[in-house]
Amino acid sequence: MLSPKKHRGELPEAGEVTPDLARQAQACWAEAARQQGIDLTDFDPSASLEQRLFWAKQHGLEIGCLLARHSTKLQHSTGDQVRDNCQAAAARRIYTPSEYICVDEAVSGRKQRRDGLVRLTMILERRLATVLLVFMFSRIFRTGYRGFGFIQESVVDLGLRAISVGQGIDTADEKTWRQMTYMYGIMDEMLLTTIAQHVKSGLSGLFRLGFVVGALTIGYTGKEVEGAPLTNRGKPRRVPAVDPKVAKLIRKHFRWIARGMPLAEGHRRWVRAGGPVDPRCKTGEMSYTAYRRMLSNPRYLGVWAFGRKRNRWNARLDYTQQVEQPEDEVIIVRSDELRIVSDKRFQAVQKRLEKNKTGSRGPSSGKQPQLWDLVTDCFVCAACSTPKIDYRMYQGGAHGVGMKCKRGNLCPARVIVNRKDAVLNVCQMLGDLLRHDADLIERTVARSGDVDANQNERLLDELAQARKRERVLLRKEDDLEELLGEGTEDDRAATKRKIRATRAQRSAAHMETERIAAEIEHGPKAITPEEVRTLLNDLPNLLANSTTDDENDEDDDQIYRAADVFRRLVGGRIAVIVELRPGRKKCNVRGRFTPQILCTVAEELGNSTAITGSESTPGEQTVWLREPPRLDAIALRVHELIDIESLSFRDAAKKLREEGIKVNSGNVWYSYHRWYEMQGLTAPDLPYNNGRPRKPK
Numbered sequence: 020m021l022s023p024k025k026h027r028g029e030l031p032e033a034g035e036v037t038p039d040l041a042r043q044a045q046a047c048w049a050e051a052a053r054q055q056g057i058d059l060t061d062f063d064p065s066a067s068l069e070q071r072l073f074w075a076k077q078h079g080l081e082i083g084c085l086l087a088r089h090s091t092k093l094q095h096s097t098g099d100q101v102r103d104n105c106q107a108a109a110a111r112r113i114y115t116p117s118e119y120i121c122v123d124e125a126v127s128g129r130k131q132r133r134d135g136l137v138r139l140t141m142i143l144e145r146r147l148a149t150v151l152l153v154f155m156f157s158r159i160f161r162t163g164y165r166g167f168g169f170i171q172e173s174v175v176d177l178g179l180r181a182i183s184v185g186q187g188i189d190t191a192d193e194k195t196w197r198q199m200t201y202m203y204g205i206m207d208e209m210l211l212t213t214i215a216q217h218v219k220s221g222l223s224g225l226f227r228l229g230f231v232v233g234a235l236t237i238g239y240t241g242k243e244v245e246g247a248p249l250t251n252r253g254k255p256r257r258v259p260a261v262d263p264k265v266a267k268l269i270r271k272h273f274r275w276i277a278r279g280m281p282l283a284e285g286h287r288r289w290v291r292a293g294g295p296v297d298p299r300c301k302t303g304e305m306s307y308t309a310y311r312r313m314l315s316n317p318r319y320l321g322v323w324a325f326g327r328k329r330n331r332w333n334a335r336l337d338y339t340q341q342v343e344q345p346e347d348e349v350i351i352v353r354s355d356e357l358r359i360v361s362d363k364r365f366q367a368v369q370k371r372l373e374k375n376k377t378g379s380r381g382p383s384s385g386k387q388p389q390l391w392d393l394v395t396d397c398f399v400c401a402a403c404s405t406p407k408i409d410y411r412m413y414q415g416g417a418h419g420v421g422m423k424c425k426r427g428n429l430c431p432a433r434v435i436v437n438r439k440d441a442v443l444n445v446c447q448m449l450g451d452l453l454r455h456d457a458d459l460i461e462r463t464v465a466r467s468g469d470v471d472a473n474q475n476e477r478l479l480d481e482l483a484q485a486r487k488r489e490r491v492l493l494r495k496e497d498d499l500e501e502l503l504g505e506g507t508e509d510d511r512a513a514t515k516r517k518i519r520a521t522r523a524q525r526s527a528a529h530m531e532t533e534r535i536a537a538e539i540e541h542g543p544k545a546i547t548p549e550e551v552r553t554l555l556n557d558l559p560n561l562l563a564n565s566t567t568d569d570e571n572d573e574d575d576d577q578i579y580r581a582a583d584v585f586r587r588l589v590g591g592r593i594a595v596i597v598e599l600r601p602g603r604k605k606c607n608v609r610g611r612f613t614p615q616i617l618c619t620v621a622e623e624l625g626n627s628t629a630i631t632g633s634e635s636t637p638g639e640q641t642v643w644l645r646e647p648p649r650l651d652a653i654a655l656r657v658h659e660l661i662d663i664e665s666l667s668f669r670d671a672a673k674k675l676r677e678e679g680i681k682v683n684s685g686n687v688w689y690s691y692h693r694w695y696e697m698q699g700l701t702a703p704d705l706p707y708n709n710g711r712p713r714k715p716k
């Protein structure tokens with residue numbers, strides 16, 4: 020007689036159940052069998068397989084094998100499937116010995132080894148069992164039709180029987196099993212175009228099975244599915260349904276764009292009509308990119324992907340991220356019920372979008388970013404920004420050398436500012452401020468750290484360096500990530516490599532910072548006036564040097580450090596003020612920011628806690644971001660000469676000519692009025708000769 024061990028040994032061990040699960044499965048089966056009225060008095064679970072099979076045949080039971088597959092999507096653990104299958108088997112007077120239970124524990128995706136399936140096929144081919152039980156036919160393979168093929172060829176064609184426990188399909192029911200399997204296969208994959216009736220049951224069926232559709236697209240609302248399990252957050256599960264009012268608006272826009280309306284005009288109209296916007300949008304106003312994205316969304320064709328993304332909480336970033344699921348977890352459904360736009364119209368719009376690609380094509384590969392490529396995020400549009408929301412500027416314009424307001428066509432002060440000019444002008448002003456206030460800064464910063472701490476000086480120095488390096492690397496990482504969307508496939512791959520390298524460097528830098536910080540016993544920091552002086556010479560140079568076209572790969576940290584210093588010196592925000600000048604082609608563009616000189620200097624010296632008072636630091640500054648017209652450029656000087664030094668227009672002109680600016684008194688009069696105009700004020704009426712007595716002849 021064969022020992023159970025030996026008998027089972029003919030089947031591979033890979034793919035069999037664990038002893039623990041085997042015990043549970045047997046207990047489960049026995050319990051269900053008892054309820055079915057199967058006489059278990061002479062059944063011995065510890066007997067050999069052959070003895071148990073003999074017992075089963077004597078009692079008129081069929082012999083079953085089963086396959087359990089782990090599926091992340093169905094949230095149905097292998098153990099649950101095994102137990103469910105065993106119970107279902109007992110209910111049908113089938114005995115499932117644990118030796119004939121096969122398990123495929125999914126490792127993710129394609130490389131998965133199908134040990135359970137291999138083992139199961141052997142059992143079937145040798146006809147050790149006559150019935151196969153699985154949870155779902157369609158999930159035996161990644162694609163439903165292959166599952167169908169397997170059942171047909173490896174089970175039914177061998178004269179055996181298969182049961183899908185989860186779907187209630189039994190191949191013994193020759194009339195319906197194929198249709199049912201086919202229908203479930205469709206639901207698992209695609210199509211569903213056939214009959215509206217099917218679509219309806221298909222969609223809610225999908226939701227019953229726990230598929231999700233993610234955030235709803237504009238134009239759709241959620242309709243509750245009756246009888247479906249609640250979501251993880253305990254809310255009723257909802258299927259998308261067309262929102263007729265919004266759908267009408269969407270159709271109108273597709274028609275307009277298909278007929279040649281400029282995208283910008285379409286966008287403006289959408290916003291003007293108060294068209295809905297993604298509820299996650301912070302500004303409450305659809306952006307141009309979102310408008311384009313809307314026009315290219317295949318969901319309006321009724322093509323919906325289910326389960327493609329799953330929400331996952333990211334503790335580090337402190338928000339919910341959407342994570343792409345492997346392809347085989349995605350189901351594409353085509354539903355006329357969800358269609359808003361016809362194929363023809365949609366295609367026409369796609370053609371127009373294709374011709375109208377937006378955005379920067381990215382820097383040519385291998386080009387080092389310049390300072391003005393990295394600090395665009397500091398600039399915000401003054402016309403659009405409110406105290407609550409800043410609308411920042413983005414790279415744009417011809418060849419991407421400019422920047423423009425995020426609101427694009429909706430911006431009342433639509434203008435493209437050359438980034439290089441703007442950043443260089445700000446740098447020049449920052450350099451002037453640093454040099455001009457050197458004395459004050461030196462006194463303030465040096466005094467605040469005026470404590471005896473020679474002992475720690477070296478360590479503090481090291482810590483400052485380490486922190487700086489860490490911060491620079493973090494910024495670099497952010498900056499690189501910002502560049503990630505641009506350029507060719509190769510550019511992106513290169514950027515990704517850079518990001519990985521930077522990340523590794525940063526974590527090393529962080530460990531270094533921690534080490535030094537631990538070494539320092541929270542002692543007071545001392546900064547000498549010399550240190551401040553050195554740094555004050557250093558920073559303007561840093562800003563100036565980083566703007567040369569030096570291609571030095573070794574030293575590309577320098578550029579990121581400069582960008583970091585720039586950001587902190589301008590307080591992270593430069594409001595871009597556009598002055599439209601009616602009747603003139605060019606408008607004036609100025610930047611306004613509040614310099615953070617003292618904090619930045621102190622931080623650069625590794626003493627960020629030292630600064631308390633902000634005594635007489637330079638207040639808000641205004642700088643030309645674009646070279647102004649000649650007479651606008653001298654407006655401030657003219658204002659000083661006339662209003663502060665009380666010169667007459669004629670004398671002011673004379674003085675200006677002495678300063679090398681060729682103007683006449685008429686120019687000065689114009690420039691004087693321009694100064695008030697730019698401040699949003701009206702120029703006062705000056706008395707003749709600015710109140711001075713007529714010069715004696």
Ligand SMILES: [Zn+2]
Pocket residue numbers: 400401402403404410424425426427430431432
């Ligand atoms: Zn704007």
